[in-house]
Amino acid sequence: MNEQGPARPVRAHARRNREKLVAAALAEFTRTGKDVPLDSIARAAGVGIGTLYRHFPTRDALVLAAYEHEVDQVCAEAKDLLAALPPDRALREFMGRLASLLVTKQHMSEALRSGGTEGAYSKVYATIDTLFTAGVAAGTLRSDMETADVARAMGGLLRLDAAGDWKGQAERQITLLMDGLRTGAPARAAGHEPER
Template sequence: MNEQGPARPVRAHARRNREKLVTAALEEFTRTGKDAPLDGIARAAGVGIGTLYRHFPTRESLVLAAYEHEVDQLCADAADLLATLPPDRALREFMGRLAGLLVTKQHMSQALRSGGAEESYSKVYDTIDTLFTAGVAAGTLRADMETADVVRAMGGLLRLDVAGDWKGQADRQIRLLMDGLYTGAPARAQGREPERQE
């Protein structure tokens, strides 16, 4: 029993160090891009470079951890969206936030495109499923589509022109997708127009 006593504080300390590294990496990657010096990230986290490499043996593993943290937060926030907005508007807002994440964190979106972020993809997929299913149940979104169709149609958000008017591009693409999801929805058939967000 005495042998196992110190192990828990060590694990808690290691977990805190990992969290500090991810937080510092997010700030540095956002500020200077994915090539931010790793020793600077370690310094900002208040740990040595050796600690960084123990947690993240490669730059790619640190980028992926930072991306996963952002996705976790985005998906967690979706519950609040659904609690405060009609389901169709919650889905639209989630898509807009996802587009913003993918554009402003280009280095992270590359991890998703490369297939190295299966768990994050699953979380995003499940979140879209929850929002879309709620919209179908509310009658504001068409019921003859599947979540996979919505996710495939959102694929263009990975190809926004970050050097151009990406917000305008994202908004047009999301409006086009939402118009398709509104078509044939029971609420529309009954003359109740879904509340649209301009």
């Protein structure tokens, strides 16, 4: 038997444990907040606390992994949005989903501020770029802007008041941004008004 044979199941098992820990952490963070005891997360995942610490040596590492998982989900959904909707509406829907993620995960923000979110930001930026570029190509979004402009303008979504009417705040901000991105777009100039 070669030495690599037994290693594969161990890696697959370790990957499954990591996935279970991230899923349990997401559920517990959402239900209780980021200060939930780590042994509760390990128990919910069906693993020991040592397994948790092997994968995530600090609470912040676990919070970051859970956040990145959520970002991956929202960004992956963008492909389906683009297949089902005109690009400008897909971008608007993505912004709404991102706003929801940012608000519902605000309790993780302390750990996220400590760094390490570059990968998540890069995924969000790439998704914005894909949606925005498709909108420009379809003529439903103006072409004199750049993806970086859109990403900076979306920065206000980070400041939504989770304790207040964050859905209303997000809707108004997204409407304002989309109106600006659609103004002067070739399809609009030709009299094809976009749906809101």
